[in-house]
Amino acid sequence: MNRGVSLSAMLAHPSWHDVTLLAGPEDSRAVQRPVVAQDLAHPLPEEPADRLLVLLGGADRGDWRLDALLRRAHGAGVAALLVPGVTALRMSSTLLAERLRLPVLGSPDPLAAYLALERMTAEPGLLRAESTLRTAQVCARADETVDALLTDLGELLHRPVALITADARHLAGDPAAVTPAEQDTVARQLTGPPLPRPLDLPSGARLLTHPVGTERARPRLAVRLPARLAPEADAVAAALEVASGAVRERLALRRLDLERSARHRTSLLGELLRPAGGEIPDAVRRHAVEFGWRLDGWHTGIRIGTGPDVDVAGLRAEVTDAFAAERLGGQVVEQGDGWSAWTSTDQEPSTSDIERHAAAVRRVQRRLPEVLHAYVGVGRAHPGPTGIARSLGEAADAARLAQGREASGRFFHVDRLGLAQLLLAWTRTDTFQPAARSLLEPLSGEPGDLVRTLTAYLDAESSTAETAAVLGVHRNTVAARIARVQQLLSVDLADPDERLALHLACRTAVDG
The missing domain is CATH 3.30.70.260 (ACT domain)
Structure with a gap:
């Protein structure tokens, strides 16, 4: 039996970009190889059941024979009917198609739509071979950058193509291949050995992935397909197998360039930081200017x-x-x-x-x-x-x-370095630590980690916005917590002496 494809999947395929559903349901029924009728009066082909009937001519929207053809096609078990043109059917034909649950499609070029479905259902091996050949040609003539190759590959496949990390972060190509909301789902499915695999997305789309290399941490090529269309998936998988080698080669060349440039920058900075005899040589100055420093x-x-x-x-x-x-x-x-x-x-x-x-x-x-x-x-x-x-x-x-x-967000400015070291030394004394713990005792057990909030707030010089950024919360949350701290400790943070005492105590709690 010929291989069938989903009608809804074909409507989402680039080869049917100009095919429109005119009447009847858009369902996922499997459609076998198409058959042709020349006009409305032409007899139905033999064995039309479960097949797409393509009407090449004589599809007058007002002709009563179109309704007669719908009835004959339904009686013969035709899966769907494709007629010339994309203008709307008359009301009687639309209602009849709905009642018979027979999808009626329209296309400005029904012959091209016929040939596309014929190849999809009868010649999937040829589709795969052509995809392999065309991908090899794209890889040969594309620019040396990964982005240029992925752009050309996306134009060939008419699908979003991207390079992603092993945890599904975007590296290059079309970001639409994996949306941020899908990243965690894709990352979970990518765990395990780096093998070519299809991934199901929550939206119903499918992501075809192919590793670029054999190491587990290697990036993956990813192509987003809107529907399950097995012949297209096979052709795209073949394309990814060819393209992965070209991407790997470009990544290796880019890596060599990155490491070469990094060595030059690091070496030049070393000469700048440790000048011979305390003076920066003219050659080092010249190289720095060449680097744009x-x-x-x-x-x-x-x-x-x-x-x-x-x-x-x-x-x-x-x-x-x-x-x-x-x-x-x-x-x-x-x-x-x-x-x-x-x-x-x-x-x-x-x-x-x-x-x-x-x-x-x-x-x-x-x-x-x-x-x-x-x-x-x-x-x-x-x-x-x-x-x-x-x-x-x-x-x-x-x-x-x-x-x-x-507590400081792992950030420090040298202007505060001397004071920070002094405070750290002071807070480590045996006499201060018990007093500090006693001072902050009312904050323990309170929701919101008030000690950490207070420490970050004092380190940020009372900036609620900066404290919120360090803690990853809203600034209103910081303001509410600080108000709660002042209430529990009965302190006024506007008083410099009380601020210093609390800052010392917080350093003890955080660092001790």
Whole structure:
């Protein structure tokens, strides 16, 4: 028996983009190979049951013989009728099709629709072979970038094509392949060995995936299909098998470029931070200019630390994108377990400039992927080429302190570094710790983790917005918690002495 396909799936296929349902139900009944009738008066072909009857001509919408054909087709078990044109049927024909539950389709080119269904049902092997050949041609002539290849592949398949991570995050291509709401569902289905597999989506669509490489953490090619159409799925799977090799090759070339550029940046920064004889050689200055690094003016260093297993070179683009999103024009260099960065200004920044800059760097930190668990330190502004090294050194000290400071959002500015170290030393004395615990005792057991909220609030210099960002809650929630703290402790946070005492006590609770 010929292989049948779903009528609703065919209506969602690109080859039937101009086919319209004129009357009757749009259901998922299986349609076998199509058969042809020349006109309304033409006898029905032999064995038309469960097949699409294609009327090539003589489909006058006002002709009574169209209603007669509907009755004859229904009596013969025809699955659906395709007529020329897409104008509406007359009311009597529409009601008859509804009563008979016989789908009536229209197309400006019924012969093309016939041929598309014929190939889908009778020649699925040919579809797969053509898909393989055309994909190979696309891979051969596409640009060397992954995005260009995925764009060309999407145009060939007429479907969203993307490259996703093993946990379903978007890397390249069409974001419509996997929506953010579907990411968790797809990630759960991608667990296990990296094998080609179809995934069912909550919307009823299907996602075909193919690994790019054999390692479990390797990315996957993904194509979104709106309906279950087995011949199309087979053809797309063949396309992905061919394309995966081309994508893997482009990723390898891009990786080589990334690592080469990272080595050059890291090496140049090392020469800048450790100049021979205390002076920066002319060759280093020239290379810095070639990289677009500014050496004059005032520089503020930023250190972004992360875990040892993070792909620092591969994720640099996300860091630079975060800086650009906050309009922080600066340089980002891969260094150790993280990135060293700095921004430059013509004049020495004022106090308000420093505060705005620190707030912008905090926002950069929040833009970074959560999987990085980034901790950030910011240095002071220093002038000239040697100022870059001085500020980055301060930023590294601040970052080391920030690494263990969850209450501050794992963020520290060097201007607070000296006070922070003094407070930490004071809060570790044997006489202060019992008093601090007693002072904060009324907050224990209260909902909302009031000690942590108070600590973050004092670290943020009473900024509810900044505290809300650190804690991941609404600013109204912070305000309500702080009001509750003042009520429970009978304190006035506007009083500097009471603020200092509470800040010391909170440091004991958090760090001790």
